[in-house]
Amino acid sequence: MQDLRDLLGRITDLNHAAALLEWDQETYMPEGAAESRARQVATLRSLAHELLTSKEASSKIQTAQPESDIDKDLIRVVARDIEKATRVPSSLIAELAQASGMSKGFWQKARSENRFDVFAPHLDKIVDLTIQHAEALGYEETAYDALLDQYEEGMTTAEVTSVFEDVKKGLVPIVQTIADAPPLSDAVVRGDFPLKNQWDFGLDVVKQMGYDLNHGRQDKSAHPFSTAFSITDVRITTRSDASFFNPGFFGTLHEAGHAMYEQGIDLKLEGSPLADGTSLGMHESQSRMWENLVGRSRPFWDHYFAEAKALFPAALGQADVDSFYRSINTVASSPIRVEADEVTYNLHIMLRFELEQDMIAGKLSVADLPDEWNHRMETWLGIRPENDAEGVLQDIHWSLGAIGYFPTYALGNLMSVQLFNAAISDIPQISEGLANGQFAPLLSWLRENVHQWGRRKTANQIMMDATGTGLSADPWMDYIRTKFGDLYSF
Amino acid sequence: MQDLRDLLGRITDLNHAAALLEWDQETYMPEGAAESRARQVATLRSLAHELLTSKEASSKIQTAQPESDIDKDLIRVVARDIEKATRVPSSLIAELAQASGMSKGFWQKARSENRFDVFAPHLDKIVDLTIQHAEALGYEETAYDALLDQYEEGMTTAEVTSVFEDVKKGLVPIVQTIADAPPLSDAVVRGDFPLKNQWDFGLDVVKQMGYDLNHGRQDKSAHPFSTAFSITDVRITTRSDASFFNPGFFGTLHEAGHAMYEQGIDLKLEGSPLADGTSLGMHESQSRMWENLVGRSRPFWDHYFAEAKALFPAALGQADVDSFYRSINTVASSPIRVEADEVTYNLHIMLRFELEQDMIAGKLSVADLPDEWNHRMETWLGIRPENDAEGVLQDIHWSLGAIGYFPTYALGNLMSVQLFNAAISDIPQISEGLANGQFAPLLSWLRENVHQWGRRKTANQIMMDATGTGLSADPWMDYIRTKFGDLYSF
Numbered sequence: 001m002q003d004l005r006d007l008l009g010r011i012t013d014l015n016h017a018a019a020l021l022e023w024d025q026e027t028y029m030p031e032g033a034a035e036s037r038a039r040q041v042a043t044l045r046s047l048a049h050e051l052l053t054s055k056e057a058s059s060k061i062q063t064a065q066p067e068s069d070i071d072k073d074l075i076r077v078v079a080r081d082i083e084k085a086t087r088v089p090s091s092l093i094a095e096l097a098q099a100s101g102m103s104k105g106f107w108q109k110a111r112s113e114n115r116f117d118v119f120a121p122h123l124d125k126i127v128d129l130t131i132q133h134a135e136a137l138g139y140e141e142t143a144y145d146a147l148l149d150q151y152e153e154g155m156t157t158a159e160v161t162s163v164f165e166d167v168k169k170g171l172v173p174i175v176q177t178i179a180d181a182p183p184l185s186d187a188v189v190r191g192d193f194p195l196k197n198q199w200d201f202g203l204d205v206v207k208q209m210g211y212d213l214n215h216g217r218q219d220k221s222a223h224p225f226s227t228a229f230s231i232t233d234v235r236i237t238t239r240s241d242a243s244f245f246n247p248g249f250f251g252t253l254h255e256a257g258h259a260m261y262e263q264g265i266d267l268k269l270e271g272s273p274l275a276d277g278t279s280l281g282m283h284e285s286q287s288r289m290w291e292n293l294v295g296r297s298r299p300f301w302d303h304y305f306a307e308a309k310a311l312f313p314a315a316l317g318q319a320d321v322d323s324f325y326r327s328i329n330t331v332a333s334s335p336i337r338v339e340a341d342e343v344t345y346n347l348h349i350m351l352r353f354e355l356e357q358d359m360i361a362g363k364l365s366v367a368d369l370p371d372e373w374n375h376r377m378e379t380w381l382g383i384r385p386e387n388d389a390e391g392v393l394q395d396i397h398w399s400l401g402a403i404g405y406f407p408t409y410a411l412g413n414l415m416s417v418q419l420f421n422a423a424i425s426d427i428p429q430i431s432e433g434l435a436n437g438q439f440a441p442l443l444s445w446l447r448e449n450v451h452q453w454g455r456r457k458t459a460n461q462i463m464m465d466a467t468g469t470g471l472s473a474d475p476w477m478d479y480i481r482t483k484f485g486d487l488y489s490f
Numbered sequence: 491m492q493d494l495r496d497l498l499g500r501i502t503d504l505n506h507a508a509a510l511l512e513w514d515q516e517t518y519m520p521e522g523a524a525e526s527r528a529r530q531v532a533t534l535r536s537l538a539h540e541l542l543t544s545k546e547a548s549s550k551i552q553t554a555q556p557e558s559d560i561d562k563d564l565i566r567v568v569a570r571d572i573e574k575a576t577r578v579p580s581s582l583i584a585e586l587a588q589a590s591g592m593s594k595g596f597w598q599k600a601r602s603e604n605r606f607d608v609f610a611p612h613l614d615k616i617v618d619l620t621i622q623h624a625e626a627l628g629y630e631e632t633a634y635d636a637l638l639d640q641y642e643e644g645m646t647t648a649e650v651t652s653v654f655e656d657v658k659k660g661l662v663p664i665v666q667t668i669a670d671a672p673p674l675s676d677a678v679v680r681g682d683f684p685l686k687n688q689w690d691f692g693l694d695v696v697k698q699m700g701y702d703l704n705h706g707r708q709d710k711s712a713h714p715f716s717t718a719f720s721i722t723d724v725r726i727t728t729r730s731d732a733s734f735f736n737p738g739f740f741g742t743l744h745e746a747g748h749a750m751y752e753q754g755i756d757l758k759l760e761g762s763p764l765a766d767g768t769s770l771g772m773h774e775s776q777s778r779m780w781e782n783l784v785g786r787s788r789p790f791w792d793h794y795f796a797e798a799k800a801l802f803p804a805a806l807g808q809a810d811v812d813s814f815y816r817s818i819n820t821v822a823s824s825p826i827r828v829e830a831d832e833v834t835y836n837l838h839i840m841l842r843f844e845l846e847q848d849m850i851a852g853k854l855s856v857a858d859l860p861d862e863w864n865h866r867m868e869t870w871l872g873i874r875p876e877n878d879a880e881g882v883l884q885d886i887h888w889s890l891g892a893i894g895y896f897p898t899y900a901l902g903n904l905m906s907v908q909l910f911n912a913a914i915s916d917i918p919q920i921s922e923g924l925a926n927g928q929f930a931p932l933l934s935w936l937r938e939n940v941h942q943w944g945r946r947k948t949a950n951q952i953m954m955d956a957t958g959t960g961l962s963a964d965p966w967m968d969y970i971r972t973k974f975g976d977l978y979s980f
Contacts, residue, residue: 009529009533010533010537013529013530013533013534014533014534014537016526016530017507017508017511017530017533017534018507020507020510020511020514021507021510024510024514028518028707028709029723030703030704030705030706030707030722030723030725031704032702032704032705032722032723033705033719033720033722033723035722036719036720036721036722036723036760036761037719037720037723039499039503039761040503040506040507040719040720043499043500043503043504043507044503044504044507047500047504047537212522213520214520214521214522215520215522215523216520217518217520219518229523229526229527229530230523230526230527230530231526232520232522232523232525232526233519233520233522233523233526233527235520270526271526271529
């Protein structure tokens with residue numbers, strides 16, 4: 001068992017070292033080092049992959065005698081990792097890596113020049129290879145199951161479809177109702193927000209939430225992200241806009257939500273492959289909970305608005321908490337996913353989920369993709385992108401070969417409300433705490449029910465144990481109806 | 491051959507990744523991550539060592555067919571690395587690592603409490619293991635040869651002793667003469683030097699010298715250092731003192747000197763074990779050249795003093811270039827090596843060189859070390875440390891098991907003058923350039939004669955090819971006599 005732990009520790013160290021190289025690339029690395037850095041990351045990831053798929057690892061997994069429940073979980077989870085990693089021929093892995101390596105540049109060019117035809121042949125190739133990938137991975141019902149399973153283990157296309165249909169049914173009329181209602185203004189959060197004060201305020205709030213700076217830190221990067229090099233070193237990055245409050249502040253809360261998840265993993269799992277978030281959906285549930293259910297709530301701002309007003313007198317001097325609260329919760333259909341509000345966000349995801357399935361099933365050609373994209377945007381969100389750059393070309397994911405990834409964003413939204421409701425129902429002091437800047441009760445509940453487990457439980461097990469039910473759309477729909485019904489009087 | 495290159499590329503990538511982890515540890519890593527980071531660095535270094543000493547590497551080295559002169563050099567250098575790495579049993583490597591891991595903490599405690607007895611048993615152990623290490627490495631004349639060879643390949647104890655004796659003979663009377671002369675004042679460089687302006691000034695000057703920020707960057711750390719993750723990513727760190735100009739500014743020049751060496755290595759060597767400085771002495775020759783021969787010279791300040799005066803009006807407003815030049819070149823025996831001036835520095839090194847040899851030869855016991863240290867300090871430098879903390883306990887090196895390392899500092903000083911003289915003799919425009927802030931002629935000469943070669947030439951080969959002679963004390967002694975004879979009128 002100790003031999004197995006040592007080998008897995010080495011694999012984990014290699015992957016974490018690669019993550020630090022990637023973090024450095026986005027934060028401090030001098031520009032001229034891009035080429036050597038790409039090679040170094042590839043070397044570390046390849047070595048980790050080779051060790052995981054080695055005969056040595058397989059034989060150790062088969063012969064190891066577990067000495068604890070953690071050991072049993074480790075063997076089960078890693079056996080599955082190995083099994084999945086060995087199903088795909090390395091030639092296909094290499095082809096996928098090469099295709100997505102090539103494709104990213106063409107996607108960037110296509111987006112900046114608003115020319116889908118520049119990206120189309122590369123997306124064609126990626127879809128083709130992704131289908132082969134799904135076939136190699138194997139599945140029970142549909143090829144898309146295999147893709148989804150990479151990011152959200154154990155979740156099937158049928159389950160996601162069923163839940164998403166419920167969301168769509170409830171949501172499309174709400175979006176229509178809000179579109180017809182008098183719009184709320186976000187003028188309050190658009191003004192003069194000095195970057196230094198945004199930085200300090202965001203960091204101060206996430207520290208109060210429980211983000212531990214003795215085991216983490218915040219840096220700047222072009223795209224905000226969270227990354228872990230161990231349970232004791234989980235970092236976030238932030239990007240702020242000096243004339244718009246939301247991206248910097250809520251981005252910081254979002255990334256800190258991801259980071260607190262990994263900081264909360266049981267230290268007994270340190271250095272092992274179990275010390276990671278259990279799925280992308282579960283990860284997103286944590287970031288969205290702190291960003292939206294906490295950070296965009298009325299009680300939160302009843303407590304923090306005075307501080308914000310003192311820090312940003314130019315923008316907020318004349319505002320009150322009512323107008324501020326409305327300003328951070330305006331709903332408006334936008335063509336761009338990453339700018340979407342809480343209400344419309346999931347529709348952006350569902351659109352991608354459906355188009356991905358159709359492409360993988362061979363029902364939708366890459367050539368027809370832009371029209372289909374625009375058509376569904378119009379049907380569901382009531383807007384038509386002006387061009388492909390703000391339509392089908394807006395996201396990087398497909399260019400990287402990440403098909404099956406998008407649905408986890410919406411799953412995270414749904415789970416966040418289910419978990420939040422369960423927490424409040426278990427511990428009534430949580431609500432009171434949120435109105436007083438006291439986050440310890442909520443964080444303790446999350447630590448206990450979600451964080452500590454790392455990959456020992458699947459997302460579904462966590463949901464069952466913590467909430468008593470599996471994934472469901474209803475709690476999120478209720479949350480949206482209540483919060484936005486109040487804001488938009490429906 | 492390509493197989494061999496690929497394998498060596500992996501080893502190099504692992505070592506460079508470890509270096510980035512270490513850089514992060516000194517610059518940005520949150521405190522609480524120390525333990526996991528130590529493990530990660532050890533994992534990467536072990537993997538690199540295992541790959542280098544693997545049967546695969548040996549067989550590839552033996553069968554590879556070189557396709558170029560670089561390939562030939564690569565095979566020769568790496569064959570020697572492998573041979574050395576395999577001579578030492580891994581049990582001894584592990585014992586050394588463990589002893590120095592343990593010892594560092596006791597050294598810190600001993601130094602802060604001024605209690606040599608706390609460190610003594612650990613140093614005893616390290617000396618004992620180091621002797622075993624030298625025996626395992628093998629040598630022709632004396633065990634110390636094997637230790638020296640780790641840091642300064644091909645250099646023997648006898649050669650170093652011969653050169654150091656020349657230095658000592660010339661230097662001790664000069665130190666005595668200066669001690670008897672009216673002292674120069676360094677009051678000008680002790681005053682109000684705002685940190686921000688120190689940072690900007692240092693960075694501006696090293697950029698002008700040729701340090702390339704598209705392939706490098708400067709950060710803060712407790713102890714300044716330079717480190718490379720590839721030829722295209724060579725970084726420096728700096729630490730400044732708001733009331734003393736010298737450490738920050740000359741430290742920056744020193745580290746940039748190291749960094750420009752590695753930035754100047756032929757890009758054809760990128761990603762291979764040849765892409766490194768050829769020896770510690772040669773590395774130090776580059777840092778000391780830019781720090782002292784350039785940065786502490788009169789022509790340099792004839793050009794830069796006006797800028798310094800404008801940046802530091804509080805401290806330099808009333809000063810002139812004469813008083814400033816004297817102020818950065820005062821000579822005074824100090825017990826502390828890292829605070830020593832150009833004249834006395836080498837004596838600090840020679841003292842360590844002699845004591846190390848005596849310990850390794852079994853002629854000096856650890857128990858007798860402090861007395862012997864203090865006795866020689868008094869004989870050579872005319873001062874006696876007030877306590878062991880500022881005497882025998884001042885340096886970290888021995889606690890890390892680095893015995894045989896110190897002499898390379900003095901070798902670097904000697905080489906720096908030999909190379910500088912050769913450069914000026916080859917290209918007269920270099921002198922003129924230095925008086926006008928034009929460093930390109932000097933840097934080009936160094937690129938051509940030193941930097942580009944990486945490890946393809948040994949330090950001795952570089953000296954022979956660039957200067958026509960091997961290591962010699964005379965040029966450095968002449969430099970010291972001329973510069974400080976002028977300053978101290980002897």
